[in-house]
Amino acid sequence: MTTHLDESLYRIEQVAARTGLTKRTLRYYEEIGLLAAPSRTDGNYRLYTEADVARLERICQLKEALGLTLAELTDFIAMEEARDEIRTTFAESADPHERLVQLDRADAIAQQQLVLVDKKLATLQATRVALLERLARYERHRADITDHLPAQP
Amino acid sequence: MTTHLDESLYRIEQVAARTGLTKRTLRYYEEIGLLAAPSRTDGNYRLYTEADVARLERICQLKEALGLTLAELTDFIAMEEARDEIRTTFAESADPHERLVQLDRADAIAQQQLVLVDKKLATLQATRVALLERLARYERHRADITDHLPAQP
DNA sequence: CTTAACCTTTACGTCAACGTTAATGTGTGC
DNA sequence: GCACACATTAACGTTGACGTAAAGGTTAAG
Numbered sequence: 001m002t003t004h005l006d007e008s009l010y011r012i013e014q015v016a017a018r019t020g021l022t023k024r025t026l027r028y029y030e031e032i033g034l035l036a037a038p039s040r041t042d043g044n045y046r047l048y049t050e051a052d053v054a055r056l057e058r059i060c061q062l063k064e065a066l067g068l069t070l071a072e073l074t075d076f077i078a079m080e081e082a083r084d085e086i087r088t089t090f091a092e093s094a095d096p097h098e099r100l101v102q103l104d105r106a107d108a109i110a111q112q113q114l115v116l117v118d119k120k121l122a123t124l125q126a127t128r129v130a131l132l133e134r135l136a137r138y139e140r141h142r143a144d145i146t147d148h149l150p151a152q153p
Numbered sequence: 154m155t156t157h158l159d160e161s162l163y164r165i166e167q168v169a170a171r172t173g174l175t176k177r178t179l180r181y182y183e184e185i186g187l188l189a190a191p192s193r194t195d196g197n198y199r200l201y202t203e204a205d206v207a208r209l210e211r212i213c214q215l216k217e218a219l220g221l222t223l224a225e226l227t228d229f230i231a232m233e234e235a236r237d238e239i240r241t242t243f244a245e246s247a248d249p250h251e252r253l254v255q256l257d258r259a260d261a262i263a264q265q266q267l268v269l270v271d272k273k274l275a276t277l278q279a280t281r282v283a284l285l286e287r288l289a290r291y292e293r294h295r296a297d298i299t300d301h302l303p304a305q306p
Numbered sequence: 307c308t309t310a311a312c313c314t315t316t317a318c319g320t321c322a323a324c325g326t327t328a329a330t331g332t333g334t335g336c
Numbered sequence: 337g338c339a340c341a342c343a344t345t346a347a348c349g350t351t352g353a354c355g356t357a358a359a360g361g362t363t364a365a366g
Contacts, residue, residue, distance in 0.1 A: 008315090011313080012312095012313075013313085015310075022354080022355080024354065024355065024356085025353085025354065025355095027314095027315095028353070028354060032352095032353090037243035041313095041350090041362085041363095043313075043314090043362045043363070044313080044314060044361080044362080045312085045313055045314080045362075046313085046314090061276050062276070062280070064220075064272070064273065064276065065220075065272070065273045065277050065280070066220065066276075066277070066280075067217075067218075067219065067220015067221075068220075069228055069353090070352075070353070071352090071354070081285070084283070096298050096299075096301070099298055100295065100298055100299075102176055102295055103291055103295055103298075107288065107291045110284055110287050110288050110291070110354090111288065113284055114281065114284045114285070114288070116241060117277055117281045117284060118281065119217070119218070120217065120218040120273075121217035121274070121277050121278065123214050123215070123217065123219075123272055124218050124219070124273055124274050124277065125217075125274065127215070127270055128267065128270050128271065128274065129277060129320080130233070130268055131263055131267045131270065132267070134263050135260065135263050135264065135267070138256055138259060138260045138263070141256055142253065142256055145211055145249050145252055145256075146251070146253075151337075164343080165340080165342090166342070166343085167342075175324080175325080176343090177324065177326085178323085178324065178325095180344095180345095181323070181324060185322095194332090194333095195332095196331075196332045196333070196343075196344090197331080197343080197344060198333090198342085198343055198344080199343085199344090201333065204349095207334080222322075222323090223322075223323070224322090234314090290333075307366100308365105308366090309364105309365090309366090310363100310364095310365090310366105311362100311363085311364085311365105311366085312344085312361105312362075312363075312364095313360100313361075313362065313363090314359100314360080315358105315359090315360090315361100316357105316358085316359090316360105317358085318355105318356085318357085318358100319342090319354105319355075319356070319357095320353100320355070320356095320361085321352100321353095321354095321355100322351100322352090322353095322363100323350100323352095324349105324351090325348105325349075325350070325351100326347100326348085326349070326350095327346105327347085327348080327349095328345105328346085328348100329344100329345090329346090329353090330343100330344075330345085330346105331342105331343075331344065331345100332340105332341100332342075332343065332344090333340100333341090333342080333343090334339100334340090334341085334342100334355090334364065335338105335339095335340095335341105336337100336338090336339095
């Protein structure tokens with residue numbers, strides 16, 4: 001169970017404001033299964049929970065940083081959130097061999113994701129270094145120029 | 154000048170094979186100005202240089218890692234390759250004040266790019282740590298299960 | 307009880323980043 | 337010199353990720 005269950009519910013526009021996404025995008029994410037369909041009011045209005053907002057923020061973050069398609073993101077996030085289920089639903093249930101098989105499956109996926117992340121990290125770090133070097137060069141250049149510019153009232 | 158000028162030229166299919174892109178994509182990148190139009194044979198076949206291939210590989214890498222649009226990539230790469238020009242074309246030409254202005258412009262762009270890269274790096278590193286923790290948990294789980302599985306002929 | 311500001315679904319529009327086909331020209335091994 | 341594999345441009349098609357407009361239901365304020 002989550003630690004302090006937050007009962008607050010938000011309508012779509014509030015969620016849009018908080019996440020920076022549009023209402024259309026929220027409905028779209030629900031449509032393609034990236035975000036679970038939230039509960040509804042009697043009048044059929046969507047009611048998002050704090051957890052929904054958190055997931056949406058995570059989605060934005062990963063979309064930004066990993067540049068995955070929404071389909072890939074769906075898998076990636078599903079994976080991230082599968083943690084609890086493995087602990088509870090699964091941990092005390094099936095026979096040990098079945099549990100090992102499931103563990104191996106989850107493990108393989110996580111390793112794939114790690115490879116992906118590490119690859120991007122390598123490129124990004126190299127790019128970062130290149131940018132820092134460039135900025136340092138600019139700084140030296142600037143110094144060179146201003147050094148040879150003596151007169152200024 | 155480059156160090157050992159490589160004269161080898163490649164036709165589109167060879168470049169496609171080497172980069173993993175399609176021929177269509179190569180023409181498309183040329184069309185939108187992401188890749189400079191290569192030279193042609195008498196029969197109007199494209200002839201790519203080793204430098205073109207290198208740039209294409211860099212394009213793929215950055216597209217993968219940064220998840221930018223092709224338009225953004227165009228700017229980003231143009232920036233990366235602007236280094237030489239700043240050294241040669243520009244360094245000894247205009248008046249010092251103009252040079253400082255240009256330096257500032259280039260500097261600002263590089264700093265923007267650095268911010269971008271750093272933001273993605275932060276998310277990726279956090280994600281990486283989370284993945285490692287997950288894998289460690291799996292490992293512990295596995296150990297727990299196999300420990301409590303004594304009998305096996 | 308009405309009205310304005312929300313919400314709903316449905317459906318067509320759009321833009322980037324290509325894929326695919328067609329009609330045509332080129333270069334090469336026999 | 338003739339297949340046949342490879343190239344060209346032009347043009348239309350597709351997919352993902354939404355935008356936008358239409359036609360209506362819902363809810364809070366006066």
